[in-house]
Amino acid sequence: MSFFRRMLLVGLIGFHASITHAEMNIEITEGIESAMPIAIVPFGFQGASGMPVNISSIVNADLGRSGYFKTLDEQSMLSRPTTADAVRFNEWQSLGQNYLVIGQVAEGAGQYNIEFQVFDVYKGTQVLGYRMASPPSELRRTAHQISDIIYEKLTGIKGVFSGRIIYITSQSQGGNQRIHRLQVADADGFNPQTIASSPEPLMSPAWSPDGRKVAYVSFERKTAGIYVQTLATGERQKVAEFPGINGAPAWSPDGQKLALTLSKDGNPDIYVLDLSSRSLTKLTQSYAIDTEPTWSPDGSHIVFTSDRGGKPQLYIMPSSGGGEKRLTFTGDYNAGASFSPDGKNIAMVHGNRGDYRIAVMDMATRTVNVLTEGRLDESPSFAPNGNLILYASRKGGTGYLSAVSIDGKMQQKLVFDSSEVREPAWAP
Structure with a gap:
């Protein structure tokens, strides 16, 4: 996709596709050999009650x-122990299993x-033992937390199964009418919730550092405007609607500012908006197109x-601006x-x-490694x-989401039934 077409996507037009918003299926397209x-x-x-x-x-x-684990099909299990004294390790050794997970759930007063x-x-x-309680409404999230705990214990890598993702879809309403939706879902695609919808395009969603708010671009007033919305309440504020392009919002690490792309003075440039005072600072002054700002985790630099x-x-x-280097x-x-998250890549x-x-570029060596x-x-977004890394892809005219490990060894395809999705972002 050309850079100038990407600029149109940021500031001028929507991405039109026939899209529904069904739940997501995840396919491992390439796993770890070991x-x-x-x-x-x-x-x-x-x-x-069950x-x-x-x-x-x-x-x-x-x-x-x-992609880091090869799970055993339940039908292949020789027994189904739920307590430690019922485990016969020789059975699981004969099945070639390295690790075994067992558990029990007890219904209590208003919780499990x-x-x-x-x-x-x-x-x-035993390498891990854990007890926890969960209200009925949080059981699915608790299950993901269990996955995170096991994953980190056995791999040394922090799990992300209990996280959330945000993405944009649009659904044909007949004729040329479409409804565009900004949706948040669990990392496995379950529990999708519509945060905003409009017959005009929505784009460029960005999580606040605390995961409580989302900034995005909406064309609902026929021109580009940047909005900040609180997820828990649905309350939102329009923070930018200048003449021309209003696009690519990016939160500062302290959640107090947004870096933006604005063309109100002519060419698209990078600005920083203080959300409290609404003061605007212009960072770049170029006859070129400057867009897609992102903050370093420590807030000291912006890459664009x-x-x-x-x-x-x-x-x-x-x-603070100035001193641009390629x-x-x-x-x-x-x-x-x-x-x-660590600023190293x-x-x-x-x-x-x-x-x-x-x-992925290593910031220390400037080495670039192509992963896909x-x-x-x-639209890459780090977990x-x-x-x-979560990203959007297209093949044969169909758009979908994918994920790849930073070393490129594990790849997933996140498929929405009869659907297309775009511009994903992983919650902090």
Whole structure:
């Protein structure tokens, strides 16, 4: 996708596709060769009303789709222990399992008490034991938290199964009418909720650092405006609606400011808006197109996309402005930067000879590593653990979401039934 078409997407037109907003299925397209065999036994249950959520099934799905684990099918299990004294390690050794997860759920007064254990099958020892309580309404999130705990214990990497993602869809209403929706869902695609909807395009969603608010661009008044919306209450404020382009909002790490792309003075430039005082500071002054700002995690710098060198490349400057320096030199096109949480890497859209793929730059060495093989990959967003990157892709005229590990060894395809999605962002 050309840089100038991307600018149209940011500030002038919407992305039109026939889209529904069904739940998401996740397919592992490439897993880790050394994926660890693990058996998650169905959890036992004690109670009168029945368990509204199958916790062990969710844990099984989470760990399986991570690409780092190879889960055992329930039909292949020789037994289904729910307590430590019922575990026969030789059975699980014969099935080639490295780890075993068992658990129990007990219904209490207005809550569910959950206990689970993880065993090293070949050592015959417990490596993790945990107890927790959950109200009925939070059982699915609690299951994801269990997955996070197990994942981090066995891999040393922080889990992200209990996180959330935001994305944009649009649905045909017949004729040329479409409804555009900004939606938030669990990381596995369940529990999608519409945050905003409009017959005019919505785009460029960005999470606040505390995950409580979202900034986005809406054309509901026929011109581009930038809004900040509180998720819990639905309350929103219009923070920018200047003549021309109002696009690409990006939160400062302290949540007090937004970096924006505005063309109110002529060419698209980078500005910073103080959300309390509504004062506006212009950071770039160029005859080129400057857009897609993103803050470094410590707030000291902003990386942005500019074609001032002839082709779209990434540039970095102090967040107070001035001293712009070019970051990228390889490839015909580098744009849409996203910092890793630790600031050590930048994900970007890397274009070369008409292919647009997701790449990562090591900020220390400036080495660029291309991670994906798609021809139209864009909108990279780091997961909070810095190990996964969520992005949008297109193939055969269909748009979908994908995720790739920072080393490129694990890839997922996130498929919405009969749907297309775009511009994903992982919650902090």
